[in-house]
Amino acid sequence: MNTSKEPLVSIIMPTYNSSKTVLESINSVLNQTYKNWELLITDDCSSDNTIDLISSVKDERVRYFKLSANGGAGVARNNSIGQATGRYIAFLDSDDLWLPEKLSEQITFMENNAYPFTYTYYQKLKDGQKGAIIKSPASATYKKLLYSNYIGCLTVVYDQSKLGKHFMPKIRKRQDMALWLTLLKLTSTAYCLPKCLALYRTDTGMTQNKLTTAKTQWEFYTKSLELPIYSALIKMTSYTILGILKKLK
Template identity: 35%
Template sequence: MNYIPSISIITANYNSASFIVGTIESVLKQTFTDWEWLIIDDCSTDNSIEIIKKYDDKRIKLITLKENFGAAITRNYGLKNAVGRYIAFIDSDDIWLPNALEERINFLINNNEEAVYTSYKRVDENLEPCLNDFIAEDHITYSRLLKNCPVFISTLIYDSKRIGKIYFPDVYRREDYAMIINLSKNIGKIRALTSPLVIYRIRHNSYSRNKWLMFKLQFLVYYNFLNLSLYKSLYYTTLWALNGLKKYEKI
């Protein structure tokens, strides 16, 4: 019988050579060790694949795609191949603190919950603090998520045995938000740990810093993906924008 790990970790990699070492080292340092890690490379043109291959750990499974598909389809390749009961995600430039997996697994088991996310630290490309820690809110529901999304994908873990695998909709540059929306519809609420267990690296050229583009893409989530009326789409996009200003206040 093939061994089945408790957790499947999913990472989409694209040209992350400058940061992937920190991500890999953080996963390898986890106090909870019963995991597999599916790293799906989306046709990188840098040497990130060579860096990943240097790590001789049977738990790390590198999948290389032959076409560039984008984050949603890339992560879904990982989900299709995941065998662990619990599904966790870490972006290829983020860092987990050593107890990130253990704390979340224990919370799910001890509280009989289906999903949990956590607070996280916010740093620049050189790991210097650039914003205050983002503190997670408990009991996140669908109606709460319409206003903005406090759930950061690298902090999220859910129980696929109880709720099934939640795939990423192919929503341009808002696939994380769309998936979390679907997750909330499925389970009703997403619980939180207020301890910051993840380090989120805010990169200088991140598209999320382009406010006008993000405003348009967020509107399209409400209007096209969720099929809300024009009025409700504009209303929630405005709320999202106002909440976003608070979210990115400087230290």
């Protein structure tokens, strides 16, 4: 794409004690073939040298901010969203990676089809080894997403000139899913570019508490979305089954 005509993409990155991975994530942005972007990093009160590493990056397209109090990834993302000036909003966490052609191919996909909200396939990365490729469904609607959040945050790009600027809700978990549902109320469908363009790092040092995860999802359905109990039960059952199948890949 011609860089003089490329619309600006605002990339949202939260950090928290990310010293082991943040430079690799930033470099995956610096290596994009698409050049008209701004990387907006908000640090959530890291206690390691994350900020020092970020400040060592000498590129005027990279800007960073630091929260005055720890608020979680959603608050950090919202701070960066508030600073965003681009037509497009994209997301990348400080331990995940993009392939060099990610933005170029996805923005082209959106502009050629007039899609305001898109996502892509992604691949798991565990202990430096590439794993399963997560092939998300071809499209997403509000109703479908209630049953399973199959949209990877690191793959999303949406057009705020069409959908407006939106922030993640003030909840500690499932902020991304809540934002996708908000966007899907404004546009009927999100579309998948069926190509693996990102790497999602999984931390083998952490053992997920399945009971806590289930409780979080249940509270998201019943409190954040205020769904009736019977509706929440149906969606919770589906979400659990699909989640198990996803982890088996």
